[in-house]
Amino acid sequence: xxxxxxxxxxxxxxxEDQDVVIEGVRxxxxxxxxxxxxxxxxxxxxxxxxxxxxxxxxxIVLDLELGGDLMTGRVAALSDAGRRVVVFSVHVRPVIVDSxxxxxxxxxxxxxxxxxxxxxxxxxxxxxxxxxxxxxxGGLLHAARLSDRERQALQHLFQGMDHxxxxxxxxxxxxxAVSPATVKQYIGRARAxxxxxxxxxxxxxxxxxxxxxxxxxxxxxISDYRSAARRVPP
Amino acid sequence: MPDRPAASVAERYDRAGxxxxxxxxxxxxxxxxxxxxxxxxxxxxxxxxxxxxxxxxAATGTASAVVLLRGRGxxxxxxxxxxxxxxxxxxxxxxxxxxxxxxSPNWPFVTxxxxxxxxxxxxxxxxxxxxxxxxxxxGLGVLIALGQTDRVSIAxxxxxxxxxxxxxxxxxxSKLVTAMAGRAASIREELASARVAEQAAEAVQEDRRSxxxxxxxxxxxxxxGLADGQLDxxxxxxxxxxxxxxxxxxxxxxxxxxxxDPLSHELRACADAxxxxxxxxxxxxxxxxxxxxxxxxxxxxxxxxxxxxAAAATRARVTVVASPxxxxxxxxxxxxLTGADRDALASGPGGAAxxxxxxxxGLLWAQAQWTGxxxxx
Numbered sequence: 001x002x003x004x005x006x007x008x009x010x011x012x013x014x015x016e017d018q019d020v021v022i023e024g025v026r027x028x029x030x031x032x033x034x035x036x037x038x039x040x041x042x043x044x045x046x047x048x049x050x051x052x053x054x055x056x057x058x059x060i061v062l063d064l065e066l067g068g069d070l071m072t073g074r075v076a077a078l079s080d081a082g083r084r085v086v087v088f089s090v091h092v093r094p095v096i097v098d099s100x101x102x103x104x105x106x107x108x109x110x111x112x113x114x115x116x117x118x119x120x121x122x123x124x125x126x127x128x129x130x131x132x133x134x135x136x137x138g139g140l141l142h143a144a145r146l147s148d149r150e151r152q153a154l155q156h157l158f159q160g161m162d163h164x165x166x167x168x169x170x171x172x173x174x175x176x177a178v179s180p181a182t183v184k185q186y187i188g189r190a191r192a193x194x195x196x197x198x199x200x201x202x203x204x205x206x207x208x209x210x211x212x213x214x215x216x217x218x219x220x221x222i223s224d225y226r227s228a229a230r231r232v233p234p
Numbered sequence: 235m236p237d238r239p240a241a242s243v244a245e246r247y248d249r250a251g252x253x254x255x256x257x258x259x260x261x262x263x264x265x266x267x268x269x270x271x272x273x274x275x276x277x278x279x280x281x282x283x284x285x286x287x288x289x290x291x292a293a294t295g296t297a298s299a300v301v302l303l304r305g306r307g308x309x310x311x312x313x314x315x316x317x318x319x320x321x322x323x324x325x326x327x328x329x330x331x332x333x334x335x336x337x338s339p340n341w342p343f344v345t346x347x348x349x350x351x352x353x354x355x356x357x358x359x360x361x362x363x364x365x366x367x368x369x370x371x372x373g374l375g376v377l378i379a380l381g382q383t384d385r386v387s388i389a390x391x392x393x394x395x396x397x398x399x400x401x402x403x404x405x406x407x408s409k410l411v412t413a414m415a416g417r418a419a420s421i422r423e424e425l426a427s428a429r430v431a432e433q434a435a436e437a438v439q440e441d442r443r444s445x446x447x448x449x450x451x452x453x454x455x456x457x458x459g460l461a462d463g464q465l466d467x468x469x470x471x472x473x474x475x476x477x478x479x480x481x482x483x484x485x486x487x488x489x490x491x492x493x494x495d496p497l498s499h500e501l502r503a504c505a506d507a508x509x510x511x512x513x514x515x516x517x518x519x520x521x522x523x524x525x526x527x528x529x530x531x532x533x534x535x536x537x538x539x540x541x542x543x544a545a546a547a548t549r550a551r552v553t554v555v556a557s558p559x560x561x562x563x564x565x566x567x568x569x570x571l572t573g574a575d576r577d578a579l580a581s582g583p584g585g586a587a588x589x590x591x592x593x594x595x596g597l598l599w600a601q602a603q604w605t606g607x608x609x610x611x
Contacts, residue, residue, distance in 0.1 A: 093519050112480065113516050113551075134551075138521030141555060158521060159601070160551035160566035165594060 010037040010126040013054030016063040016088070017044035021111070025061065025118070032119045037126075046074055058126040063111075064089035064100065072099055079104025082202040084125050098139045101194070104201040110135040128210035130191035134158055137187075144193040153186040163187075185216065192217040244416030249303075251408035252355050256299045259348050263292060267341055282330050287323040287342050291349055294319050298353040307356040316353035317365055320346040321372050328376030335373075335382050336390055343373050344397055351401040362405055370395045452479045474548055477514035495524040500536050501552055501563070508543040513550055513567075515543070520554035524561060527604070534587035535563045535602045541579050542600050545569035559606030569598040 012029065016022050022042045029037045041054030044066060054060070060083050064071050070091075078085050086107045087100045097108050106125040109118060114133050124131035132140065137158035141151065149170060156166040163180040170178045170186075192211040195204040211217045267288060275283035294316050301307045327342030328335055350365045377383065377391055456479055459465035465472045498520055505515040527535070542565045543550055550567035570593065571579065579600060580591050587602040 094521060135518075138518065138553070138555065142522050142557070155555050155562065158518070158555060159553045159564040159599070160516075161599065165597075165599070168594065169592065 009035065010059060010123050011040040011057045012037050012059050012061055012122055013040055013049050013057035014042040014061045015044070015046050015049050015054075015066070016042065016061070017066045018063075021063070024115075028115055028118050036123045037119055046071070046078075059084045059086055059106075059122045061086050061088050061109075061122065064091055064096070070096075072096070072103065075100050075103040075105050076199075076201070079201045079203040082206075084128075084203055084206075086122055086125055092135045094139050097135055098143070101136065101139060102199055104199055104203045106203050106207065107131045107133060108136045109133055128206040129214070130188040130195075130207060130211060130216070132157060132187050132191050134160055140190055140194050144190065144197050146190050146193065147186075150186045150190040150193075153183050154190050157187060188214075188216045193221075196222045243419035244412050247412040247415040248408075251412065252302055252352075255348075255352050255355065255404070255408070256295075256303070259295055259352055260299075262345070262348065263288075263295060267345065270341060284323075284327050284330055284342060287326050290319050291323055291342070291345060295349050295352060298349070298355075302352065302355050307353075310357075313350075313354050313357055313361060313365070317350065317368070320349055320353075320365075321368060324369055324372045325376055328373060329379065335377055335380055335387065343369070343394060347397070347401045351405055354405075359402070359406055359409070362402060366395075366402065449479075474512055474514070477549065478509050478512055480514065495520075497524050497527060497532050497535065497554065497561070497563070500532060501539065501554070504536060504540050504543055505552060508546065508550065511544075513543065513546045513548060516549070516551040518551065518553045520556050522554075522556040523558070524554060524556040525558050525606070527561065531586045531604050534585070535561065535604060538579050538587075538589050538591075538600045538602045539563060539565045541575070542567050542569050542571075542598055545571055545575070545598070560603070562601055562603045564599065564601040566597060566599050568596055570596070571598065 012025075014022055014025050016025070026039050026042075029039055040057045041049050041052050043049040043052075043054075046062070046066075050060075060078065062071060062075070062078075062085055064087050075085055075087065085105045086109060087105045088109045088111055089096075090111045092108075092110045101108060107121050109121055110133065114121075114135060117133050121131045121133060132154070134157055137154045140146075141154050141158065146154070152170055153166055156169060161169070163183045166183045167178050167180045170183065172178060188211065192208060195207045195211075196217070198204055208217070208222055212219055212222075271283050271285055271288045275285060298307070298312060298316060301312055306312075323342040324346050327340055331340050346369055347366060350362060350369070354362045354365065373391065373395070377387060456465065456475060459472075460467060465475075467473065467476075501517060505517045508515050539552060543552075546567035546569040548568055550565055550569070552565050553563070555562045555564075571591075576591055576593075580589050587604045590601045590603075592599045
């Protein structure tokens with residue numbers, strides 16, 4: 001990702017009702033050795049944060065539960081408006097992860113266990129690249145038509161392995177291990193298929209366009225998935 | 235056979251109503267009409283007595299009662315067989331009266347309505363009304379044939395037809411009582427099942443409350459220790475205690491299924507046990523719907539997890555990936571096993587599940603997989 005043409009820092013708007021978590025997010029972003037991101041705005045209300053300097057942030061990090069209410073209903077409208085939403089929550093039950101991903105969220109981060117993936121995920125999302133966290137992987141497994149390799153890669157990701165460990169387990173027919181870059185490709189393709197079969201919204205289009213640009217998926221594959229999705233009502 | 239108590243209550247009421255109608259019909263026919271028939275025979279002879287009509291009605295009534303008391307008679311067969319006999323009786327009875335339609339007791343006209351009430355017990359009120367209309371038309375036909383079309387005769391005839399409202403009222407009343415009894419029983423049933431659901435919800439609530447108390451105890455102790463300086467956040471042991479409390483809290487938040495599948499339930503119990511030994515367990519909710527698994531398969535799937543959890547030093551992630559014919563339970567933990575333990579783990583407890591183990595960089599990964607296709611042949 002170091003060779004990416006996007007070299008300015010990712011601007012993040014954090015919507016979260018606990019100050020201690022906002023402080024934590026600031027600390028994780030500041031601790032990134034490559035200093036890839038910066039907090040543009042933070043607050044406990046979606047409308048207030050987006051009305052201020054957060055209005056043109058690249059990524060919105062949204063705590064799903066604000067003041068005791070679940071914000072699942074807001075994710076679709078934000079995605080339709082072209083915002084890249086990363087949901088950040090303790091509510092990692094598959095039914096909740098699935099509903100926000102279907103609404104058009106770009107990624108889901110488990111508040112308790114996925115701080116290590118935090119910066120990588122928001123930077124990938126800012127560049128419209130597929131980002132899949134372990135908490136998302138479980139839902140993706142059943143949502144799209146995947147190849148065996150893609151399925152295995154997602155399953156191991158869900159189990160908690162990093163790309164290097166997954167690569168060690170996914171051997172080629174010749175017996176040699178695949179590379180971590182190949183694992184990333186499998187997972188990215190699975191994410192693209194999920195987006196292709198999902199709700200037509202601007203965040204999904206942007207992701208698919210970037211995946212085609214990067215050669216991760218071919219345009220004809222997308223129309224294939226769309227028609228498959230239309231045949232099977234949600 | 236009814237499979238719901240409410241249906242059987244309605245059926246009992248329906249049967250009681252039918253039995254009453256049959257008894258009244260039989261009593262009327264044998265106790266009241268038979269003496270009249272005999273008296274008329276003695277006075278005017280067999281034709282005027284309508285003895286043949288009396289016998290035909292008796293046969294129709296008996297057949298109807300037998301069919302209905304056996305729980306049959308829902309179709310059109312019984313009314314189609316009974317109605318012509320009854321109407322023929324009305325016509326015969328009208329023509330045979332020695333002194334005109336109203337001269338002596340013209341019982342077939344009134345009695346036919348009661349026999350029809352029984353024959354059409356399992357049919358709707360519309361069928362009975364149709365018969366009463368046909369009965370009235372037949373009676374009117376006889377009246378015209380006898381030339382009794384004067385105003386007084388017609389008025390008496392209309393009054394006689396009004397008697398037909400009685401079986402209709404009886405029929406409607408009985409059906410109403412039956413429906414009400416069925417409704418009352420089904421309301422009682424609903425109340426009972428609501429009570430059961432309420433009790434189950436209370437049990438779940440109680441279970442949650444007791445878990446919450448346990449968690450609160452742990453968290454309060456930690457916070458107090460940190461506040462009064464007895465616990466040092468820099469100490470690895472304190473951090474480990476915090477990590478365990480956090481993962482327990484998290485599990486409490488994630489836990490929602492009121493009736494969890496047995497596999498998740500068992501894994502949760504394993505995780506709880508490991509936490510008591512200071513391992514922070516991240517138990518992910520299952521990806522996919524866990525199918526019903528026999529107990530030996532569940533044991534084969536959880537056994538490797540228990541072994542690795544027991545060897546885990548500080549943390550572990552436990553996951554379930556399921557589809558109708560495939561379940562993979564996996565654990566990734568900072569555990570290390572001796573060669574013998576690893577071999578025992580990989581060989582598995584019974585062969586119901588295929589176990590894989592891998593160790594890398596201080597992390598141990600174990601996975602137990604079950605596939606329905608392999609278990610069935």
